[in-house]
Amino acid sequence: MGSFLRSTWTISVFTWREGMRKKTLIGFFILSILTIFGSSVLTAYVAPTSGTSTPSEIESKMIKDICLTTISIFGVLITIFISASVVPNEVENKVIYTVLSKPIRRFQYLLGKFIGVQLTVILNLVLMGILFCIAVYSKEGIFPSLLIWAILLTYCEFLVISAFTFAVSCSATSAVLPTIGGLFIYIIGNLTEYLKDVANRVGESTVLADKIVRETAYWLYMVLPNLQKFSLKNQVLYLSVNDPPKDAQIPQVIAYALACTVVGYIIALWVFRRKEL
Amino acid sequence: MEKTSNIGFAVVLLIAVAITTFQGSRLEKMREAERFYRWIITYANQARTGSEEKKTDADSEGPKAMDAELFKSVVEITDRVLDNVDRPLVKDDYDSNGKVWPKIVLTVKDAVNESNPDVVKERFLYQLAGSNDLAPQRKEFLTYLREKKIAAFGDPLNPSKFLDPNSGDVNLGVVFFGFRTMAANLVWLQVDKFWHQGEMHRMYPLMKTCVALDPNFIDAFLLGAWHLSFNMTAGLPDTPEKLKVFDPIHKMRIGDKERLYNYAIDFLKDGIRKNPKNYKLYFDLGFAVYETKMGDHYNAQTYLSEAIRHRHDQWVPRMLYRALQLAGHYEDALAGWEDYKAKFPDSSKDVVSRSMSTIQGLIKERDAEIEFYLADQEKALADQARKTLAEAKAASDAARAANNEAEAQKQDSAAAAATQKIEQAEAKEKEARAKGDALYAEARAIWEQMSAGESGDPFAFGRIARMDARKMIANQQYREAIGLLDYARYQSNAFWSEGSDMIIEAKQKGGIALNLSERMELARREDAKQYANEAPKQIGGRFYEYRADAWYQDDYRGQVTKPYLPTPEEFAKSKREIPELQQILNLGAVTFQIDDVWYQYTPPQAQPAAIPAAETPGHARIELPVRFTTPRAA
Numbered sequence: 001m002g003s004f005l006r007s008t009w010t011i012s013v014f015t016w017r018e019g020m021r022k023k024t025l026i027g028f029f030i031l032s033i034l035t036i037f038g039s040s041v042l043t044a045y046v047a048p049t050s051g052t053s054t055p056s057e058i059e060s061k062m063i064k065d066i067c068l069t070t071i072s073i074f075g076v077l078i079t080i081f082i083s084a085s086v087v088p089n090e091v092e093n094k095v096i097y098t099v100l101s102k103p104i105r106r107f108q109y110l111l112g113k114f115i116g117v118q119l120t121v122i123l124n125l126v127l128m129g130i131l132f133c134i135a136v137y138s139k140e141g142i143f144p145s146l147l148i149w150a151i152l153l154t155y156c157e158f159l160v161i162s163a164f165t166f167a168v169s170c171s172a173t174s175a176v177l178p179t180i181g182g183l184f185i186y187i188i189g190n191l192t193e194y195l196k197d198v199a200n201r202v203g204e205s206t207v208l209a210d211k212i213v214r215e216t217a218y219w220l221y222m223v224l225p226n227l228q229k230f231s232l233k234n235q236v237l238y239l240s241v242n243d244p245p246k247d248a249q250i251p252q253v254i255a256y257a258l259a260c261t262v263v264g265y266i267i268a269l270w271v272f273r274r275k276e277l
Numbered sequence: 278m279e280k281t282s283n284i285g286f287a288v289v290l291l292i293a294v295a296i297t298t299f300q301g302s303r304l305e306k307m308r309e310a311e312r313f314y315r316w317i318i319t320y321a322n323q324a325r326t327g328s329e330e331k332k333t334d335a336d337s338e339g340p341k342a343m344d345a346e347l348f349k350s351v352v353e354i355t356d357r358v359l360d361n362v363d364r365p366l367v368k369d370d371y372d373s374n375g376k377v378w379p380k381i382v383l384t385v386k387d388a389v390n391e392s393n394p395d396v397v398k399e400r401f402l403y404q405l406a407g408s409n410d411l412a413p414q415r416k417e418f419l420t421y422l423r424e425k426k427i428a429a430f431g432d433p434l435n436p437s438k439f440l441d442p443n444s445g446d447v448n449l450g451v452v453f454f455g456f457r458t459m460a461a462n463l464v465w466l467q468v469d470k471f472w473h474q475g476e477m478h479r480m481y482p483l484m485k486t487c488v489a490l491d492p493n494f495i496d497a498f499l500l501g502a503w504h505l506s507f508n509m510t511a512g513l514p515d516t517p518e519k520l521k522v523f524d525p526i527h528k529m530r531i532g533d534k535e536r537l538y539n540y541a542i543d544f545l546k547d548g549i550r551k552n553p554k555n556y557k558l559y560f561d562l563g564f565a566v567y568e569t570k571m572g573d574h575y576n577a578q579t580y581l582s583e584a585i586r587h588r589h590d591q592w593v594p595r596m597l598y599r600a601l602q603l604a605g606h607y608e609d610a611l612a613g614w615e616d617y618k619a620k621f622p623d624s625s626k627d628v629v630s631r632s633m634s635t636i637q638g639l640i641k642e643r644d645a646e647i648e649f650y651l652a653d654q655e656k657a658l659a660d661q662a663r664k665t666l667a668e669a670k671a672a673s674d675a676a677r678a679a680n681n682e683a684e685a686q687k688q689d690s691a692a693a694a695a696t697q698k699i700e701q702a703e704a705k706e707k708e709a710r711a712k713g714d715a716l717y718a719e720a721r722a723i724w725e726q727m728s729a730g731e732s733g734d735p736f737a738f739g740r741i742a743r744m745d746a747r748k749m750i751a752n753q754q755y756r757e758a759i760g761l762l763d764y765a766r767y768q769s770n771a772f773w774s775e776g777s778d779m780i781i782e783a784k785q786k787g788g789i790a791l792n793l794s795e796r797m798e799l800a801r802r803e804d805a806k807q808y809a810n811e812a813p814k815q816i817g818g819r820f821y822e823y824r825a826d827a828w829y830q831d832d833y834r835g836q837v838t839k840p841y842l843p844t845p846e847e848f849a850k851s852k853r854e855i856p857e858l859q860q861i862l863n864l865g866a867v868t869f870q871i872d873d874v875w876y877q878y879t880p881p882q883a884q885p886a887a888i889p890a891a892e893t894p895g896h897a898r899i900e901l902p903v904r905f906t907t908p909r910a911a
Contacts, residue, residue, distance in 0.1 A: 058496045062462050069459040200423050222298050229304055248403065249311070252304050259297040266293050270286045 007104055008112040015116020019082050020123070028081075029124055032074035036131045039066035040139070060139050067132040071154060075128065079121050079158040080182030083165040085175035086113050087272070092174065110272050114166055114265060121158050125151060149250065156257035157230040161186055163264025164225065170272040189227035196221045225260045229253060310407030312422065313415045317406055320348050320429040321385035322553045325369075325378060326579050327818060329429065342428035343421045351414050355381040358410050362387065369582065373818055375872045386586070430550055461491030468497075477509050481540065488548065498548030499561050506541035506566050510534045518804040523812055528820060530812045541566050556593060559584035564596045574604035575818050575857070591621060595628070602636055605856025607643065611636045634727055635736060641720035642740070647849045648713030652706045654845040659702035666695035717744070739765055739772025746779055755787030814864065817857035827866035833875065838868055841876035 019025060040063065087110075090096040099109060129151045136144045165182035172178050195217045202214040230253060323329040329344060359380040362370075370386075371377055378386070388399040405411060421427050464487040471479045484501035488494055516532020524531045527539050545562040552558060563580030567573040581597035594617055601610035614633045617624075673688035721744060727737035742765030749758035759780050766776030781795050791799070810823035813831060820831040841862075843851065851858050851871075861869050861878075868877045 058465075061494070061496065065458040065462050069456050072456070222301060223294060225297075226301060229301070229308075249304075249307055252300070252307060256297070256300045256304050259293065259300045263290065263293045263297050266286065266290045270283075270290065273282070273286075 004108060007102075008108050008115070011099070011104070011109060011112025012115035012119060015086055015113050016119040016123075019086070019116065019120035022082070022085075024081055025078050025120070025124070028074045028078050029127070032070050032128050033131055035070040035074075036067050036128065036135050039063045039070075039135060060136065063135055063139055064144075067135055068150065068154075071125070071128045071132065071151070072157075075121070075125055075154060075158055076161060076186055078124050079117075079162045080165050080179055080186065081175075082120050083117050083162040084169045084172075084178030084182050086117055087166070087169045088172050088175045088178065106272055107269060110170070110265075110269055114163075114268070117162055117166065118159070121162060122155065125155055125158070153230050153250070153253060156254055157227055159257050160225050160227065160260040160264065161189065163261040163268070167264050167268035167271060170268045170275065185225075186227070189225050192221055192224050192226040193228050195224070225263075229256060307407070309419055310415065311403075313411070313418050314403050314406035316344075316418060316427065316429055317351065317381065317402065318385050318388075319550055319553045320344055321382045322583070323429060323550065324348065325372075325382055325386065326583055327373075341426065343426040344429045347414060347417060347421065347427075350417070351411065352379040352381055354410055354414065355379065355384075355405070358405075359384060374870070458491045458494070461487050461494050461497070464490060465494070465497055468501075472504065472508075477504065480504060484544070488544075488551075492551040495548070495552060495555050495557060498545060498552075499557055502541040502545045502548075502561055502566060505537050505544060506570050510537050510570075513537075518801065518808050521808070528813045528815070530808060538566060538570050541570075554587055556584040556587040556589040559587070560589070560593055560596070563600065568596070568600050568603070573815070574600055575815070578604055578606070579818065591624065595625075595632070598632065602632075602639065605643075607636050607640045608853075611640070631727065631734060634723055635734075638720045638723035638727070638737070638740065641716045641723065642744075643853070645713040645716035645720060647852055648709045648716060650852075651845050651849055652709035652713060655702045655706035655709060659699050659706060662695045662698035662702060666692050666699065669695055720744075735769040736771045739769030739776065742769070743772065743775065743779070746776075746783070750779070750783050750786060753787070755783045755789060758783045759787075759789070816860045816864075817855070819869075821861070821864060821867065821869070827868065828864040829868045830870055833868050833870075836875045838875040838877040841869075841878040 040059075087096075090099070090113075096109075100106065129147060132151075133144055133147055136147070161182060164185045165178055168181035168185075169175070169178035198217040199214050199221065202210045202217070205211070205214070320329065356379055361380065362383045364387075366377060370383060377383075384402060388402055406415070418427070464483055468480050468483045468487060471477070471483070480501075484497060484504075487497045488501070491497070510533075513534050515534065518530070521530040521532045521535075523529075524536075524539065527542075529535065531539065542562065545558055545566065548555075548558045549562070559580045563577045563584060567580065568577035577600040578597065581593070581600050585594045585597055594613060598610045598613040598617070601607075601613065611633060614629060614636065618629050618633070669688045669692035673685045673692060676682070676685035676688055721741065724737040724740045724744075727734040728741060742761055746758040746762050746765075749755070749761065762776045762780045762783070766773045766780075769776075777795075777798070781791065781798065783789070784791050784795065813820040813822040814828075815821075821828045822831050823829075855871070861867055862880070866877075866879050868875060870876070
């Protein structure tokens, strides 16, 4: 067991190191830093006003929105790029043959790669989160402790995207297809709510075609990963009004993310096992 | 081997998918329960403040709102399952008819009270919303929500307003992949740009788009309402009464300014529906729009009371006490200030002390005027008894002349009874007048003290001028009164309107020619009278409408009424406790409700002035105080 964990961890660390050397990821990271700090410049255009609102309140809100959006956009790009490239690159470089010739099982290799990807994503997310905290702290003078919850939920979203992108990447020989696939997974994951609208709009119609559409839409809605379920992060960050006690939903959202990830990983493993290497 | 392995994987995958689906469905149920929980809180708050959306079939946009029916059904269940509130009931636990609010409303009220938050109740409400007890209502709620029959959340994000009108129900949020708030910020920057460019007409649609994208963008609601009610109306003239049109939604006649005020009110109410726990929205609606712009003290109190229920800044309650004072609820305002002083003994001492003195002065003035009213009533009784006495004496003399001793004795005893009544009434009148004079003197002493010194309080100065001018008018010293009032209204902003009205009154009584602006004011009043019956009047949170022959409270549906004939003491009491009553009676013939009893009031032929006593002739000639004739130092 110890050897299993050790070798898995070695693969993870190697993957992480390799990930951190990628110029694309560094580029995304630098861009995100520029955007996070540039948020202050954007908010400078907001006019001072009277009444109960102070300019700093609007500025704070805008800074939070810009930073959260930046983290989401660049975070998702980093996640997709890294998840899409780790396995195909190793196949392309033939490194995988060397690794698999050692006493390492495919399951172990894949797990190591997946954990390595997550380490890279987490590190990027943490760095962006720290910068976000600095940006908010410089404006408000208070440490935004709720940000930790917001970033945790953002990570849950990345975890699901990463798992399914990883599954696509296991069947590919280059990183291009999984990258496009990852972007589609992101888009589809956010559009899943639409399926519920489709099911609702068909309503109680008894026409067979309508029934088929309704049932298909409903079951697809239930089965496909729904990234809108992680939209709780805005609520958490702004302590939105009327929110139910936070501790009621967050554990369930995390459990959902883990369940989706397991599905993604099983698909990846299944595909990878069938791959002829 | 390969086949077995694949089957194993398929089974594991199916199990994992089933677990994910189960978890997703669980989360979905939680989200549905959460929506229901939000709706209960939002609608309970709206029901208590009377700000619920009353969308009917007749409204052009969208289907009829089902919130009220659904909430009624929730109340039925929760009244059974909830315990009574575990605290003594307070004044605002009762609705306008004096009935205690349903248990769910009181539970929500306690749960959202940020100054004394009841976290247990908040959690309990959340669990209740997701419980089996309310499962049918929850299901019904979700159906209504899908059918857009829930109005409590305000204007939903309706993509048909932004995209193709036939595009259906796709949530625009989906299009932005959760970056709606970012999009809202960019829209807001555009609003800001239009504001700087002076293109205010282009701001309103964008502000609505902005809050549709980000319903929790509180500052957009606040600034939007501020632009609408203050900036856009800044240069607008008042609309003449005949050019105003009736607005059936807000039940009032409106001109350009009022239309913008109503936009601001609707905008803020939409914000409150979406953010019912944010004090700023209640505060701006109550103070900035209702109080400052519309002079609607009742609604101002309602929303400011709600503002202080949520987490708020320290100065917020002061605006509530001010609104209470302006509405005539002096005791409540004074109690509020005392509470504030006890909580923040070192905060704005000058303001607190001045406000308390002002209210004490106003209470004394009001009580004095009530005493004068009672004295006048006694005087009327004495006059009536004198008439009876004269008649009895005459009848007695006539009976004696006709040798009808029995009748003469009967008339003598009637005369004796009348004499006794006169003595009693005169004594009471004297006593009441003395009390009134003493209270007036006390009030005056307060005003004198407040207005003393170089930085004297202008409000107190206005009150003194008012007192003196009243006496001058009673003494027929009209020109002196006009001079004093004209000077005083420029010194005291708060006195401007009343001072100007008193000048007109003095000029009319003294037969002095009115100037152009005064004649225009009278013309405006005459103009307004023509349309007075065309729109309902809102007094103390209730609407009164004119139906063919008289005014009726709008929910009057032929209930049994009794004539409103209070004794002078009862009337005086109600003047203290229901300051709005005088406004209701001023409507003329009116049917109204107090504490579940319907009254019908018919004004007497010659209705006495509401506060006639201060004008009772017989005062010594009033000399203009020197300091009133000398401009005060800058």
